[in-house]
Amino acid sequence: MALKIAAVSRDPALRFELARAFDGAPIAWQVALYEDVPLDSDVVVVGPDVEGVAGIAFDPSDPSAMLHAIERAASERTSHAIVVTGAGGGTGVTSVALHLAAASARRGARTCYVEAGGPRGARTRLGLPLITGSRVPEETEARPLPVPGGFRVLLGADAESNAVERAGGSFDRVVIDSPPGSAVPHVGAGVLVVTATKTSLERARLALVRSSGVPWAIVVNRLGRGGEATAKDLEHDLERRIALELPHSPALRDAEDDGRLLTSPLYGWTRAIERLWSALERA
Numbered sequence: 001m002a003l004k005i006a007a008v009s010r011d012p013a014l015r016f017e018l019a020r021a022f023d024g025a026p027i028a029w030q031v032a033l034y035e036d037v038p039l040d041s042d043v044v045v046v047g048p049d050v051e052g053v054a055g056i057a058f059d060p061s062d063p064s065a066m067l068h069a070i071e072r073a074a075s076e077r078t079s080h081a082i083v084v085t086g087a088g089g090g091t092g093v094t095s096v097a098l099h100l101a102a103a104s105a106r107r108g109a110r111t112c113y114v115e116a117g118g119p120r121g122a123r124t125r126l127g128l129p130l131i132t133g134s135r136v137p138e139e140t141e142a143r144p145l146p147v148p149g150g151f152r153v154l155l156g157a158d159a160e161s162n163a164v165e166r167a168g169g170s171f172d173r174v175v176i177d178s179p180p181g182s183a184v185p186h187v188g189a190g191v192l193v194v195t196a197t198k199t200s201l202e203r204a205r206l207a208l209v210r211s212s213g214v215p216w217a218i219v220v221n222r223l224g225r226g227g228e229a230t231a232k233d234l235e236h237d238l239e240r241r242i243a244l245e246l247p248h249s250p251a252l253r254d255a256e257d258d259g260r261l262l263t264s265p266l267y268g269w270t271r272a273i274e275r276l277w278s279a280l281e282r283a
Helices: 012-021 063-078 093-106 122-126 138-142 163-168 198-210 231-238 250-258 267-282
Strands: 003-008 029-034 043-046 081-086 111-116 152-157 173-177 189-194 216-221 242-246
Touching (some): 012 029, 012 063, 043 063, 081 093, 111 163, 189 267, 198 231
Parallel strands (some): 081 173, 081 189, 189 216
């Protein structure tokens, strides 16, 4: 599985030793040398010449210890995080992600939903007051809000906020609502939401190729009736098994518009989400 690693050192000799230490690392690890910590790395390794920076310490006399520590850190960081994204906009990603978070909370797990990539509609679906301006204030991100589903939400998190990392340190489960086409974070599992149309399938193929290191569950969200491919046709075109088909649900659309997404009795839809969450926990 792809893992972005930042090796931080300012000493030329130590940088050379750091680079050599990764000779035996898995080929999927993406390692780059830095003089300062970047914003988008999964794991940070710190040379002995760098002080005041949190990360895995590099001991030139025992490089294998560093590799083992990275493996442990990656496992701890990703095992409880699930990303939900779509094959294009309008597939129902936010509704799926919020209901997955609610399903997790019903099982007793401390759960946080993270709306990544800036504000994109979770507030409206949850019936929360809208925020004016281009982004959500930083104090809103720093304090996850409780919602009726029994979990908490971090809304409008941008790439520089480290919201996912903060949530991962405080919650048992993290559900990340990621915009279509954005870089997929290093997580334990992913849910790709598609509609039963040719355009959505083409976008789904591209998304699967770009993020081949993520174990994906494909979810078909039936937004309407008529003119749509069958599950068998979808599996043939994607060359992937469909994990779940969500039924067409006009009541769901009404609940989204009215801010009652997690409080409306969407029995067939929510039962399907419960089955998906159970499968994700077993994966």
